[in-house]
Amino acid sequence: MVLLRVFGVTVFCLCIFCSIAFAGPVVLDKRLAEPFEECGYKGCFVLLDAERKVITSSDLQLVDKPLMPASTFKIVHSLIALKSGVHENVDSVLKWDGKNRGYKPWNQDLNLEQAVKYSAIWYFEETARRIGRERIHEELLALGYTNADTKGSTIAFWLDGNLRVTPLEQVEFLEKLYTGGLTFAQENQKAVRDLLLLEKNDDYTFWGKTGWAQRVSPQIGWLVGAVKVKDGRMFYYATYIESSEPGASFSKSRFEITKKCLKLSGIIS
Numbered sequence: 001m002v003l004l005r006v007f008g009v010t011v012f013c014l015c016i017f018c019s020i021a022f023a024g025p026v027v028l029d030k031r032l033a034e035p036f037e038e039c040g041y042k043g044c045f046v047l048l049d050a051e052r053k054v055i056t057s058s059d060l061q062l063v064d065k066p067l068m069p070a071s072t073f074k075i076v077h078s079l080i081a082l083k084s085g086v087h088e089n090v091d092s093v094l095k096w097d098g099k100n101r102g103y104k105p106w107n108q109d110l111n112l113e114q115a116v117k118y119s120a121i122w123y124f125e126e127t128a129r130r131i132g133r134e135r136i137h138e139e140l141l142a143l144g145y146t147n148a149d150t151k152g153s154t155i156a157f158w159l160d161g162n163l164r165v166t167p168l169e170q171v172e173f174l175e176k177l178y179t180g181g182l183t184f185a186q187e188n189q190k191a192v193r194d195l196l197l198l199e200k201n202d203d204y205t206f207w208g209k210t211g212w213a214q215r216v217s218p219q220i221g222w223l224v225g226a227v228k229v230k231d232g233r234m235f236y237y238a239t240y241i242e243s244s245e246p247g248a249s250f251s252k253s254r255f256e257i258t259k260k261c262l263k264l265s266g267i268i269s
Helices: 030-039 070-084 112-118 121-131 133-143 167-178 186-195 250-264
Strands: 002-006 009-015 025-028 042-049 054-057 197-200 204-213 219-229 234-243
Touching (some): 054 167, 070 112, 070 133, 112 186, 167 186, 167 219, 167 234, 186 197, 204 250, 219 250
Antiparallel strands (some): 042 054, 042 234, 204 219, 219 234
């Protein structure tokens, strides 16, 4: 472990042997731990600067921690669904079964675009049944993304099974998605990227996908995605938080922490 000067502060540098596309150190920026402390949640923020080939994190012990992906899995799930032909395009509709799931946006026929937007569990459960666990397992193995374990007591193995992903794997995967470097048709990669758009203004474009694993303890919350600033530079981020007793702030804290970390990193103002 060595000392470096990054973003104007003294930080530690630790080489992590992982599947990141470019070999390089993970740099600790202690300032990035402050937003977690302010919100009162344990967790980790990871940022991949594509131009500088630098990965920065708030916690070197957590960057490689295997975690349930929850609904961040819908990103790769959508890609596999399009590749397999289960869904022809993002407008592919699945009929609602009429079961009231307590959330109005879910209680209707949905297409893939809406299912990602509303994070509709039933839509992706049916999608997984149609693709098949084995096909999904094979696709994940080929990608080298997650531990590819599609077993579980229910078809929603990304919520209550043994599927795991690390924050580092999240940013690696996102970097490949946004550069068209995955083994999926380019039009499908673009379609899925477009589904993740959350915010666009004169200074930056912000993409992201949330996740919340509520069936485990501690519960895991995610926000993962990409940021493009007005000069064209790209950054990929993964934020995760955890709590055995998440309060009312748990959901919004994913966004608050991410935005604060991006500001501390000098990416947005």
